[in-house]
Structure formats: C-alpha cells, structure tokens
Amino acid sequence: MYDYANDNSIPEESRKNMDLPKIENAVREILEAIGEDPNREGIQETPQRVARMYAEVFAGLHRDINKDIKVFHGEGNDEMILIGDIPFYSMCEHHLLPFHGKAHVVYIPRDGKIFGLSKVARIVDTLSRKPQLQEKLTSEIADAIEQAVDARSVCVVLEAEHLCMTMRGIRKPGSKTVTSAMRGGCRTDLRTRNEALALINRQRSGI
Numbered sequence: 176m177y178d179y180a181n182d183n184s185i186p187e188e189s190r191k192n193m194d195l196p197k198i199e200n201a202v203r204e205i206l207e208a209i210g211e212d213p214n215r216e217g218i219q220e221t222p223q224r225v226a227r228m229y230a231e232v233f234a235g236l237h238r239d240i241n242k243d244i245k246v247f248h249g250e251g252n253d254e255m256i257l258i259g260d261i262p263f264y265s266m267c268e269h270h271l272l273p274f275h276g277k278a279h280v281v282y283i284p285r286d287g288k289i290f291g292l293s294k295v296a297r298i299v300d301t302l303s304r305k306p307q308l309q310e311k312l313t314s315e316i317a318d319a320i321e322q323a324v325d326a327r328s329v330c331v332v333l334e335a336e337h338l339c340m341t342m343r344g345i346r347k348p349g350s351k352t353v354t355s356a357m358r359g360g361c362r363t364d365l366r367t368r369n370e371a372l373a374l375i376n377r378q379r380s381g382i
Contacts (some may be wrong), residue, residue, distance in 0.1 A: 252265030276335030
C-alpha cells in the first residue's frame with residue numbers, strides 16, 4: 176500500500192481527513208468488477224493514482240475557505256468590481272464526472288472592503304473541489320463573497336460543460352449550462368442586477 180501520509184504533494188487537509196487506502200482498494204474492486212485485471216501492466220498503479228487524484232480534486236471538502244480570504248481596505252471603493260473568466264473544474268455529484276468552465280464574479284464593496292484580485296479566484300478554486308451540483312457551487316461562491324467583505328451586492332455567473340452530457344447519456348458536446356446567484360442589491364434592485372449582468376456579458380463577449 177502506498178505511503179500517503181508522507182506524500183507532501185497531497186494536500187494536507189486530504190491527508191488528514193480522507194481514507195486514501197480505502198479509496199485505492201475501492202478502485203481496485205471497481206476494476207475487477209468491470210472485468211479488468213488490476214494487476215496487469217499499465218494499470219497496476221491506477222488505484223493509487225486515482226486515490227491521489229481524488230485527494231486533489233476533492234480537497235475543497237476539508238479546506239477552510241477563510242484561508243483563501245484576504246481583505247483590504249481602500250478609501251472610496253464603492254463601485255462594481257468584476258473578476259471574470261476564472262477557469263474552474265468541479266465534479267458532478269450524480270456520476271462523479273467533471274464539469275468545467277468559467278466563473279464571473281461581480282461585487283460592490285461596503286465601507287471600502289475589497290479582495291485581493293487573486294483571492295476571488297482562490298475562493299472559486301477551493302469551493303469547486305468537491306462533488307456537487309453547479310447550482311450549489313454558484314450559490315456557495317456568492318455566499319462566500321458576500322460574507323467575507325459584507326458586500327452590498329454580489330452577482331455570480333458560472334458557465335460550464337458537463338462531461339455527463341458530453342460522453343454519456345444525451346451526448347451533446349459543447350452544450351453549456353449557465354447558472355447565476357444574486358445577493359444584496361443584485362437580488363433586490365433590478366437596475367443593479369442588470370448593470371452587473373451587462374458587465375459580465377461584455378466580459379464574455381470580449382468587448
């Protein structure tokens with residue numbers, strides 16, 4: 176059995192909270208169940224590789240999102256801020272197949288509290304790393320942004336391609352699922368919402 180506990184390439188939260196040997200054994204059983212020989216050359220190390228991969232792609236299950244948040248105070252920062260085209264990868268909870276795409280985040284600060292630009296991308300990355308629905312991920316990003324800086328308004332839009340629609344089932348490659356979540360003024364005020372969506376649409380169209 177692989178020594179996961181001393182593999183520093185595995186996220187610390189995953190080493191502490193995931194039963195990686197159990198994942199390895201389960202993958203070996205799956206290979207046997209589909210008629211493969213888990214001992215044949217080429218896939219002997221596949222169970223270990225999958226366990227290490229899960230430790231990475233599901234690391235968000237155990238990571239404290241607050242570790243990704245750093246807030247700055249800037250005088251006069253009370254207008255819309257857009258961080259767009261943030262690439263993300265997540266895993267559909269129904270089939271454990273990936274979905275991936277881009278996230279667009281707009282927020283209006285309160286009392287000059289703003290994020291370092293990379294921190295919004297880190298929030299998206301951490302929250303993406305678990306099995307879930309795209310709708311839930313969108314809402315969790317919006318909640319994290321709103322709570323971290325007490326934002327007056329938040330608008331989050333995710334567009335993603337789901338491999339469960341691309342490589343199985345209906346098999347429609349290239350189709351996109353778009354979800355949104357609004358908080359604060361973007362939820363209650365139509366003008367604010369429209370302004371945020373227009374900003375995102377300009378970003379998406381490359382204007």
